[in-house]
Amino acid sequence: MQRHLGTGQQPVQDASQMHIGPSGLCLVREEQQLQLNTLEPVNTLRHSATGSTGSGQHYPLSPSSSVGTPTATVSVVPVAAAAPDVEAPAAADHQQQQQQLVEHPSTKRNASWKFVNYCIIPLALPLLAAWWLLALLLAAAATFSIWPSLLLARRLYWACPFIPCIWAKLAREQGALAAWLLRLQFEGAHCVTVLGRLLSLPLRPHLPAFYILGFPKCGTTSLASYLRAHPGISGISGMPGHEAFGKESHFFGGMLGRGAASSATLYRSSFPTIMTRWWAEVVRGVPRWLCFDACPTYACLPYMAARAKALTPNAKLVVMVRDPAAGVFSAETMLRNMGVDLPWSLSTPLAHGTDAAGHSSDPRFQFPADADEFWQHLQRLGPEEPLPEDMPQRFYTHLHSYLMAGRFADRLQPWLDAFGPDNLLLVDYKQFVAQPEATVRQVLTFVGADISRYSFKQQAARMVGQYKGARMHPEVAGWLHANWFADSNAAIARMLAGGKPQPEAWP
Numbered sequence: 001m002q003r004h005l006g007t008g009q010q011p012v013q014d015a016s017q018m019h020i021g022p023s024g025l026c027l028v029r030e031e032q033q034l035q036l037n038t039l040e041p042v043n044t045l046r047h048s049a050t051g052s053t054g055s056g057q058h059y060p061l062s063p064s065s066s067v068g069t070p071t072a073t074v075s076v077v078p079v080a081a082a083a084p085d086v087e088a089p090a091a092a093d094h095q096q097q098q099q100q101l102v103e104h105p106s107t108k109r110n111a112s113w114k115f116v117n118y119c120i121i122p123l124a125l126p127l128l129a130a131w132w133l134l135a136l137l138l139a140a141a142a143t144f145s146i147w148p149s150l151l152l153a154r155r156l157y158w159a160c161p162f163i164p165c166i167w168a169k170l171a172r173e174q175g176a177l178a179a180w181l182l183r184l185q186f187e188g189a190h191c192v193t194v195l196g197r198l199l200s201l202p203l204r205p206h207l208p209a210f211y212i213l214g215f216p217k218c219g220t221t222s223l224a225s226y227l228r229a230h231p232g233i234s235g236i237s238g239m240p241g242h243e244a245f246g247k248e249s250h251f252f253g254g255m256l257g258r259g260a261a262s263s264a265t266l267y268r269s270s271f272p273t274i275m276t277r278w279w280a281e282v283v284r285g286v287p288r289w290l291c292f293d294a295c296p297t298y299a300c301l302p303y304m305a306a307r308a309k310a311l312t313p314n315a316k317l318v319v320m321v322r323d324p325a326a327g328v329f330s331a332e333t334m335l336r337n338m339g340v341d342l343p344w345s346l347s348t349p350l351a352h353g354t355d356a357a358g359h360s361s362d363p364r365f366q367f368p369a370d371a372d373e374f375w376q377h378l379q380r381l382g383p384e385e386p387l388p389e390d391m392p393q394r395f396y397t398h399l400h401s402y403l404m405a406g407r408f409a410d411r412l413q414p415w416l417d418a419f420g421p422d423n424l425l426l427v428d429y430k431q432f433v434a435q436p437e438a439t440v441r442q443v444l445t446f447v448g449a450d451i452s453r454y455s456f457k458q459q460a461a462r463m464v465g466q467y468k469g470a471r472m473h474p475e476v477a478g479w480l481h482a483n484w485f486a487d488s489n490a491a492i493a494r495m496l497a498g499g500k501p502q503p504e505a506w507p
């Protein structure tokens, strides 16, 4: 049975009537202290802001909803304005930052690491290295017995159902043998990676200090790559030579199994060993080593915030945003290029036009009756519960999921509820593209890394879409903006503007 979801959500209100749910979300500059309440679901928001703009002026936004959301004091600043002098940070600033790093609560909590770093690890280094090598050898040997590869691949393919489509496409284009060999190599490498990590689990006590949570197709791969160039920052202990699986753990997406996506022990296996930290802190002398997971689907699915909070209560969250219509089209293009047979496309005009109220009867936007129920189920899913059997398949192939994921303001709400606005940094894709160095330095400051140790080198864009002439149809783009994303976009735009009305960030 089909249900019409022409407007996607509630009727869109004028953007100026939207009350932002803001923005610890943005960055830190002392002279722009703003008092903002946490983000409310945009459909329920009403304008209540009174304030002033400009440096040094207070901009109180009182809670407007009947829910009575608590207020939080956060600091907001446009990325460029907050960028430090990238060439030569003043000595005083550096000293102050070092002081902050030393006083950072997690640094204090981890003081025992000093003892481990300077006494235990140097003494045990040969033993640790031998253990790590043995783990890799055993993992490689086990991989030859095929069964673990098949088991792990099966779990991975469940979590990332687009991968088998790549093999099928390869077989069609390059022949069965080539596809089979590549598949064998991929599954073998995945098995060695995962088993090697599990066998060396006692050497892996770390969970992420921060996440690049999202959103998909918003430049997260590039940002992750810039951050990994910092001597004190590591990503996941991913599959060597594989860009996406070197960056995204897919752990909360069920990469190790539907029932395993809540285990702190298993999640630890995704991150580097104590030797990596030792190398950074002792050999390279960075004051504080950090690791992160950059899985951009984490922001999209409503059950993930509670899991991340349970496992990493003090983590920082970095979220990249872009025009969601462009993001959805980029995702469609990527999946199509992988050979995924999507039963919808945003390149063709609306099939039956729209009625006076703006509703579209286009079959692409008629969603199954249980589409909303599916999202509500994900929202209710407890942090320990196994993931629903059909979750990844629906998430990666249903247009409804893409459109829900593109309502960024709604998707960020569970993260704000769990971690608070001070711990979430919103990064505008446009800003990142225009000023990558300033943006990266700002992210580094936000996550508590020592920016004086960072030397910026321009990198090529990553995960660039191969559109092959395909283009989103402007009618569809306009309709999506008006009917699905307008209220969410307005809220996000105001967050990016530090609370000032700026309803036209996208398109």
Ligand SMILES: Nc1ncnc2c1ncn2[C@@H]1O[C@H](COP(=O)(O)OS(=O)(=O)O)[C@@H](OP(=O)(O)O)[C@H]1O
Pocket: 215, 216, 217, 218, 219, 220, 221, 222, 296, 330, 331, 433, 459, 460, 461, 462, 463, 464, 465, 466
């Ligand atoms: N440095 C830089 N400058 C400009 N654009 C950039 C840059 N890095 C990544 N990109 C664009 O970001 C899109 C890929 O985003 P992600 O890396 O987040 O994709 S993914 O979700 O991890 O698959 C993808 O967008 P599309 O090309 O529209 O598909 C990339 O081209």
